Amino acid sequence: MATSQQYYQDSTKHGQYQFVNLTDVINNFMLMYVGDEKIINDIPRYQVVHHAKRAIQELNYNALKETVQMEIELGSNLKIIMPEDFVQLVRVSFIDEFGRLYPMTENPHNALPKAFLQDDNADFTFDSDGALQQGTSLSETRMALNPTKQKDIDSLEDEHSGGRYGMETGLANKNGRYLIDKKSGVIKFSSDLQDGDIIVLEYISDGLFGSTDTTIKINKLAEDYIYAYLQASILETKFGVQEYIVRRTQKSASAKLKNAKIRLMNINMDNLVQRLKGKNKWIK
Numbered sequence: 001m002a003t004s005q006q007y008y009q010d011s012t013k014h015g016q017y018q019f020v021n022l023t024d025v026i027n028n029f030m031l032m033y034v035g036d037e038k039i040i041n042d043i044p045r046y047q048v049v050h051h052a053k054r055a056i057q058e059l060n061y062n063a064l065k066e067t068v069q070m071e072i073e074l075g076s077n078l079k080i081i082m083p084e085d086f087v088q089l090v091r092v093s094f095i096d097e098f099g100r101l102y103p104m105t106e107n108p109h110n111a112l113p114k115a116f117l118q119d120d121n122a123d124f125t126f127d128s129d130g131a132l133q134q135g136t137s138l139s140e141t142r143m144a145l146n147p148t149k150q151k152d153i154d155s156l157e158d159e160h161s162g163g164r165y166g167m168e169t170g171l172a173n174k175n176g177r178y179l180i181d182k183k184s185g186v187i188k189f190s191s192d193l194q195d196g197d198i199i200v201l202e203y204i205s206d207g208l209f210g211s212t213d214t215t216i217k218i219n220k221l222a223e224d225y226i227y228a229y230l231q232a233s234i235l236e237t238k239f240g241v242q243e244y245i246v247r248r249t250q251k252s253a254s255a256k257l258k259n260a261k262i263r264l265m266n267i268n269m270d271n272l273v274q275r276l277k278g279k280n281k282w283i284k
Contacts, residue, residue, distance in 0.1 A: 019217035026052060026213070029230055039245065040234055048230060049213065055229035057206040059222055061087075063261040067202045071095075076195040079186045083201070085209035090202040092178050094193065101200060102175040107190070221263040225256040 007013050026048055034040045034048075060066070067090050072080050093101040117125045117133040125133045176192040187201070208216065218226060232249040235241045 018220060020220055020223055022049075022052060022056070022213045022216040022218065025218060025223065025226055029227055033227065033231060040231070040238070043234060047234070051230050051233045052226060053208055054233065055226045056208060056216065056218065058229065058257070059225065059260065060204065060207045062257065063222065063264055064207070065204055068205050070201045072199045072201060074189065074193055074195060074197040074199055078189045078191065078193055080199060080201070082185045082187065083203065085205040086203050087206055088204040089180065090204060092187065092202070093200045094175065095198040095200060104175050105177050107177040107179045219264065222260040225253065225260040228253040228256040
């Protein structure tokens, strides 16, 4: 264990006491929960590692939900490639010249359907293997050519009788829109944006990408949940285990996940009161 001097002088050690690495968790589990006269009498270590990583993923999705932020310069094609560890999008914004963030709106109506090549008679064309030939989606082309940024709602003119009332308010956003193309692994932007604009992408990862068993960190407040999840998931797939034992371990894992969520929320009474003061509504 490092001395106080070593801790304060080595920036790589700062704040690390709150975590335990995956290797230590696996070692502890094999020592305390696997062996003769225990529910799990024998299991290969690699299987425990697999279940432990699944537990970390569940923890990241359901409790931690820590966002990764990435700043990306937009190119002339108005697309950005999803990050390697991307799992779920939280928010997309662009930055103005003063460093202010402006959240953008997702365009839910453009699913970018497949476009297949057709001849002059509107018949489909095929390649040498007899498969349909795919072309460029007109939906994508028209999205790029036609800005989707809404006018400032406060300054909208009633150009047509009832025009303002026909606006789809859920999509009214003067900051531009984006479209997630999961199949291609890219995010596409409306033509209000331009080459050189800075985009901030906020997303959730699973906490595993690019890490080894010794570098994957688990908050100690969630350590009990990892052990409970390991017992439940291992016994669930193990032959001959009685059903009531499986249900009991699953119930324990669920309870430990709830406890981990509460612990990791990091809410104290002062913070709670301050947040409630900022809400202009009655709490019933």
